[in-house]
Structures are given as structure tokens and as C-alpha cells.
Amino acid sequence: MHHTITSFLTEDHSRCDDLWTRTEDAVQAQRGARDAWNAFRTAIDRHFRMEEEALFPALERAVGGRFPPVGVMLMEHRQMRELFTQLDAAIAAGDVDEFSGLSQTLLIVMEQHNLKEQNILYPTADRALGATTATILEQMTALGS
């Protein structure tokens, strides 16, 4: 049971990372790539939704207006979604080279995005949300089920 946004979503990052490395391995081995990719997509789409539909709006309500870091995170989600579209095509085509170039790009974008969230945004959210943290955690959990 998680009591902070930071620990809950950091653990989810780690889960997404694992599913991502499994996708990379599956593409390299040319076996089960589609399944691994789908599992990763489901996990990360859910992660984005938890942030976009529950955490970010709550955070902006708590600070009483637009919170610029949220805009940056949304922008990076958009960058990653563009890469997902390209990756999807590369996996469908079985193009390992194309996949490799895209996957390196995604890895850097995703990991520096996670780092910013874990080091700065989530701790900020934990402080700003205070007593409402538990409600937000419940909302996020509900989105996944």
C-alpha cells in the first residue's frame, strides 16, 4: 500500500521500464515482440492517464491555476506518443533497425522524463496535495482496474 504519490508512481515507472526492456529483448530475439509491445503500451497508457486525468488536474487545483511543469510533462507525453506511433509501425513491419533507432530515442526521452517527475514533480505534488493525497491515489488506482 502506497501513501505517497512519489512511491506509487515511481514503482509504476519501474514496472513500465521492465515491460519496455522486455519489448526490446523480444524484438532483438524476433519472438513475441507484438505481445511484449502491447503489454508495455497498456501499462504506459495507463500511467499517462493516471497522471493526465487524476494527478495533474489535482495538482493544478492545489496550486490554484496553471502549473508550468505540468505543461512540460504533457508535452513530453506527446513526444512519447509520437514515438509510440512510429514504434508501432516498425514492429508491425518487423524492421529491427528502425526499431533500434526509435527505441534509443524513446529510452532517453522516457528516462529523463521519469527522473524529472521522480525528483521534482512527484515530491512537489506530495507537498501540495497534503490530505487529498489518499483520494488521488484511489482515483489513480481506479483508473487502472
Place this chain on the structure above:
Amino acid sequence: MTPGPGLSLTQAPPLSVPFRFYLGAPLFALLAALLLVVQGPDALASRWMPEALAVTHLFALGFVTQVMVGSLMQMLPVVAGAPVPRPQLVAALVHVPLALGALLLPTFFLTHWPWTLYAAIGTLGFSLAVFLFAITTSLLRASAGFPTVGGMWLATVSLGFAAGLGLLLAPMHAGLVSVVVGVRHLHPVWGLAGWVGLLVVGVSFQVVPMFQLTPPYPRVVLRFFVPVLFATLIVGSLLDTSPMEPYVWSLLGGEFFAFAALTTYLQQRRRRKTRDPSLGFWRTALLSLAVCSLLGVFRPFVGLGNTARVDTALVILFLMGFAGSLNLGMLLKIVPFLCWFHLQATFLGRGPVPHMGMFLGDRAGRRLLRVHQTALFLLAVSLLWAPAHRLAWSAVAVDAVWLGTLLVLATLRYRRAVRALAAAST
């Protein structure tokens, strides 16, 4: 409520800021290598030979420091949430005199023309002063609590010490005063172990777990390792020329060996199994650092007759093997990533932009790794068997040309992509 640091995309400096440092850097490595091919093995008989000093500064300032300064200006906003103010102006004020000074100082060592020394002091002094001022301003605003920021701080202070000691050495080289042995020893220690070493250690704490998905460094290491390294440097400097001094440097060697061993261990346990060339560069760098630091550990016990050779080996292993390999591995990632990053920042939502592999692919990276490892292997042979000297440094020259070609190709591909995307979206 103030926005959290490190979360603004506009904090990323323009592409020209890091690239102006990167693109010229291989040229200095090439010059250093060619100089050694021409001069032959005698140039490295002692690291105080004019040719050895020229080559060391060409490589340390022209290649390693240029790449590190460019990357630091790029990474500060992301890693520390602390952008360098007026990045384009600062980059120009640091880059131009640094590049000039990195040519002038070696020219002085080779020719002993006094004006080249004064010009070198002026340009390098100005460049480093601007850089240190800019980086200090930005670090002062950095969010605390990251060990990486601590590493950057102490590396910056070390660069200041190294530069100050270098400035003290200059009038001695000009023959105005006699050389003080201590200063002569301390300048390379602060430049290499302090500036390069502390920065690499501090940045590794962040980027190794982040990009290779390794377990994190232990908390106690994150908190104490960089301060302990720095304290060792201070103690060694204070004990300068006392009988205890060599043993402090042994200890410093042991500390760097521990870093190499721990990082290798963590990388063995990485969750990301996909092998990309950057891992090969990491391994090469850490192996070089391990051998180099063991040489450092045993340096006091090798006997006076051998210290000159050990010192030459130490500097070559640290600069070419450790710093050189890491710089190459980093450039292979950061250059194509920044090409992609700036393209998609400009054209986001207007169709797909080319990914990293289109600017600098894995296959090219793997070939560069092989060239680089061959060059290092030949260097190791040449340290033990002088007749291999010219062949080894020719291989380093090929390594430098290869890297330079890849960087220029990536830049040209970036420009072509900008034109193509701009044409497509009008």
C-alpha cells in the same frame, strides 16, 4: 508557488551551444596524435618533455575539456534544473578563447616563443573565468539534494584549482622563476582526478542507473563518495612533498578503483539487456580506469627509476582510455539525441521526425568502438614496447578522424532534415 526547477523545455540551450564545442574537439585529438607520430617515442620519455606537455594539453583542453564544457552547458538544465544564463553568448565567450588557448599553449611548449605563452594565459584565463562564473551562477540556483550537483560543484572547484596552479606554473615555464616541484605535481592531479574524475563520478551516479537501468548506487556511496575523493585531493595537496604524500595518491587510486569496480558490478546487473555501443565504451573506460588506478596505488612502490614511465602510463590511460572512451560513448548518444530533440521541438505535431538512428546509427557506433579499442590496445602495447609507438598513435589519429566524420555527418543530416521538414510543412 514557484515552478519546480528542471521542468522547462525552454531551458534546453540551442543546438549550437553544445555542438560548437563538439565539432572542433576531434581536431585537437588528431593534432595530438599526429604530433606524437612525427616526434616518435622519445617525446613521451617523461611527462615533463615539451612534446609530452604539448600533447597532453592539446588532448586535455582541446578534446576532453571542450566536450565536457559543451555537455555541462547542455546537461545542467536537465540534471540540476539550473540553466546557464545567456547560453549562446556564454558558449561563444568560453569556446573561442578555449580553442585558441588549447592551440597556443602547446605551441608555446614546442617553440618557447614568449608571446604564445602570454596569449595562452590570456585566452585560457578568460575562457575559464567566464565558464567558472557562469557555471557557479547556475549551480547556485540548482536544486540541492542531488549527488550529481555536488559532483559538478567540486569538479568546478577542481577546475579552478587546476587552472590556478597552471597559472602559477606559467612564469616558471617562461623561465622567470625556477620550477617548484609541488605545483608541478599538483596541477595534473587537480586537472585529471579533480576536474575530469569528480565530474564523471558525479554524473555517473545519475546516468548509469537512469539509462542502463542498473540498480542504484548505494546511498552511502551517493552521499560520501565525491566528498571523500575531494578530501583526499585536499589532503594530498596539503601534504605536498612530505614523505606521506605518495601514499595519499595511492589512496586516491584505490578510491577510483572502487568506483570502477562498483560501476562495472552495477552494469553487470542492469535490467536493460540490449547491448548498444555505449555500453562497450563504458566497459573500455572502466577497465582503463581500473588499470590506471591500480598503477596509481602501486606507484610509490615501483622504485624511482620507473616513476617516469608509470606517470606517462597513468596520464595516457586516464586521458585516452578513461576520459576519451567516455567522451566518445557520450557523443554517440548525445549528438543524435539532440538532433532529434531539436527537430521534434520545432516540428512537433507536423508529422514524424527522423529518430536518433538516422543521424548516427548503432552500426557506425560499433565500428567506432572497434577502432577506438584497437587504438587503445596498441597504446598499451606501445607503453611496454616502444617500437609500436608510431603505429599506436596513427591508430589514435584514425580514431579522431572517424569520430569527427561521424559528428559532421550527423550535423549535415540534421540540416537536411530541417530543410526537408520545413519544406513539407509549408
